[in-house]
Amino acid sequence: MKKICLYLISLLLSVNSLAQESYGDILISTPNTSLMVTGKQGEPLRFQYYGSRMSSTTDIRNSATALGCSAYPTFGIDCASEYAMQVCHADGDLSLDLYYVSHEQEEDADSRTWKFLLKDKIYPFEVKVCYKAYRTEDVIETWTEITHQEKKPVILYKFASAYFPVKSGNHWISHLHGSWAAESYLTEEQLTTGSKIIKNKDGVRNTQCDNPSFLLSIDGAAKEDYGHVIGGTLAWSGNYAIQFDIDYTRTTHVFAGINPDASFYKLAPKETLRTPELALTYSLEGKGGVSRNFHRWARKYKLAHGEQLRDILLNSWEGVYFDINQQGMTNMMKEFSDMGGELFVMDDGWFGNKYPRNNDTSSLGDWEVCHEKLPEGIEGLIADTCDNEIKFGIWIEPEMTNTVSELYEKHPDWIVCQKNRTPSTGRGGTQLVLDMSNPKVQDFVFGVVDNLMTRHPEIAYIKWDANMTLLNYGSHYLSADKQSHLYIDFHRGLTQVLKRIRQKYPDVVMQACASGGGRVTYGLLPYFDEFWTSDNTDALQRIYMQWGISNFFPAVAMASHVSAAPNHQTGRDIPLKFRFDVAMSGRLGMEIQPANLSNDEKDFAKKAIQIYKVIRPIIQQGDLYRLISPYEKRGVASLMYTSLNKEQAVFFVYKMEHFYGQAIPRFRMAGLQADAFYKLEEINQVKTNLWQHGQVISGKLLMEQGIDLPLHNEYASMVVKLTRVDK
Ligand code: DGJ
Secondary structure, three states: OHHHHHHHHHHHHHHHHHHHHHHOEEEEEOOOEEEEEEOOOOOOOEEEEEEEOOOOHHHHHHOOOOOOEEOOOEOOOOOOOOOOEEEEOOOOOOOOOEEEEEEEEEEOOOEEEEEEEEEEOOOOEEEEEEEEEEOOOOOEEEEEEEEEOOOOOEEEEEEOOEEEEEOOOEOEEEEEEEEOOEEEEEEEEEOOOEEEEEEEOOOOOOOOOEEEEEEEEOEOOOOOOOEOEEEEEEOOOOOEEEEEEEOOOOOEEEEEEEOOOOOOEEEOOOOOEEOOOEEEEEEOEHHHHHHHHHHHHHHHHHOOOOOOOOOOEEEOHHHHOOOOOHHHHHHHHHHHHHOOOOEEEEOOOOEOOOOOOOOOOOOOOOOOEOOOOOOOHHHHHHHHHHHOOOEEEEEEOOOEEEOOOHHHHHOHHHEOOOOOOOOOOOHHHOEEEEOOOOHHHHHHHHHHHHHHHHHOOOEEEEEEOOOOOOOOOOOOOOOHHHHHHHHHHHHHHHHHHHHHHHHHOOOOEEEEOEOOEOOOOOOOHHHOOEEEOOOOOOHHHHHHHHHHHOOOOOHHHEEEEEEOOOOOOOOOOOOHHHHHHHHOOOEEEEEOOHHHOOHHHHHHHHHHHHHHHHHHHHHHHOEEEEEEOHHHOOOEEEEEEEOOOOOEEEEEEEEOOOOOOOOOOOEOOOOOOOOOEEEEEEEOOOOOOOOOOOOEEEHHHHHHOOEOOOOOOOOOEEEEEEEEEOO
8 A cells, every 4th residue: 555655656746747847847946935937948938936935836837826927038029028138149130039948057065056048049149047046045146148159249238137027016125225425225115117227327336326236025115024025136346227117017027237338248259248146035024034034145155254253443544534654553553452452454545655645636556655654664553553462454445546646657548538538537636447457457456455465464454445436438458349348347357356366365354445335235245354334434324324234235244333423424423332332233343533532432432342242243143133223213223133043132222313202112122032031131331221131031022022111312222132041
């Protein structure tokens, strides 16, 4: 009997797999998500499903939810719909008709990749549509590889990395929008018929205004802790476009990739263009679930040293700006070391001899230490950091120059500009962008880091800045017929340089900065340990920006510094405790002149730094749960991190507004173990305010009922540490 049963089961399974075979259905899965496509000879590859993990393709077919849309729509046959690709063949024909030919699968320890080969029915033109599914993280990356064997180049006018459809619903998107010193504001809106495009055309800094990341909520505005949400983020540092197009069936069609504007690409015969990956995740636990998926994946795969803890640093910028000198630096180091700091970073103003960098009008490119300001050189500074038992870091902006610089005098043809026009300038009225498509420029930029690191192997940290838009579109290096490749080749050149740097200097910690938060992108983060979130260090405004950032990027990478009061950007006067409480919810640092702090403030900072060292692993490596959003305008904002084993947690609350008679909501926690008990301790306080300080409370009660908190004063804030105890 048992044998017959086994036989029947195996028969059923083989019929099932035959059915799958004949449909050509392929399920691409991560631990909790699946994506299904169908590849049938002679037909377009079809995108069928993206959502919770499914164990069989027949289930999707039987439920009739399979979407059946082309997985990579092209222009030329169906001309009325939006498309992912549009080309001009060598003979001038503008059409493309791709059909499925075959697919291959590659595996490594962390992921499985499927590459679906699509060919045009007439032209020797092919596209591989690729999906990479991580084994332990709920992320699927998708991109294309484009090649052809036509007689002459094929012009690619549109070449999206990714396309996927989402069937009708009440679709909302959340994305990050802003401007300099107000980056990464979370913007949430309903998608209505027509197209919504998130894009960037800066050429250099692709996240200063809109980040190439989105949350697509399927059933109404995305909630923090429940609901179907798809998250997407494009791993590209250059111009991009992400389009959400809703057609007459109310299906949302999502296209993401390099912005094709002024970037038509001449693909030579046999050349392969690999487009940047769009990373996708899906969660039923709302925005919070999507964020945690991205954070875990990023720490493991998409961030340099993502699973290591970050040092607490002092950056000299807001403390002294360009006023760099040996004694000033030494004093800052000493004061910071006395407070328990771990790393000192000398920002702008340390270089240039013929043209010393005293302000932003000169010297970029002349990366020699200014002997007048620093007679003992970088060696002298490093010796000081050693004496103070802290590490040393340095600022550079290697992709840039100024008209007033020795570099520009020597290599006027290294800048991005047309051959026959006078270039427009950027910051300081003299700044210019170097042409990263030029291999000589790439060698020079690599050399900036290589020279510093060879001469001073003790350098532990590099802040890599980029403060200008790509103006004067034109390259002296690129041939006349490839001028339209500049926006793309600039970033390919940059990436090549970063790869070389990482090969030779795998351990140096690097920060991606671009006029503040202009480079918060997975296009660059594999080479950087962190990003400078914004030039705006005002703690109140930072709560909004950091909240936005946290939807896609993990706290370990989010540099968050305590700065002076009144704040240099907003003039707001915020208590030191509040400033620390906000900075501690990310990668804590300081951006201040320590000599200007009173002794009481120094004592407070010293204690805060000590406390951060204790909670650092929970914040930098734990799971984030956002509780009350500052955008909801309920007068408060609150979030917490739990360690992955749920043994410890840190809860943050900030008072955002202060009015008499204000009703403060109750704070329901999240991410704890319901049947466990936690001891609550208020930390980083001047005096204990928490009524429940020292109490042991169940995870269940903390999450279901929550706690009331005495947030009576303006700029009240609290940090509460939760430790699991046996009861
Ligand atoms: C812009 C950065 O965002 C600042 O932090 C600082 O490094 C300045 N550049 C220096 O010029």
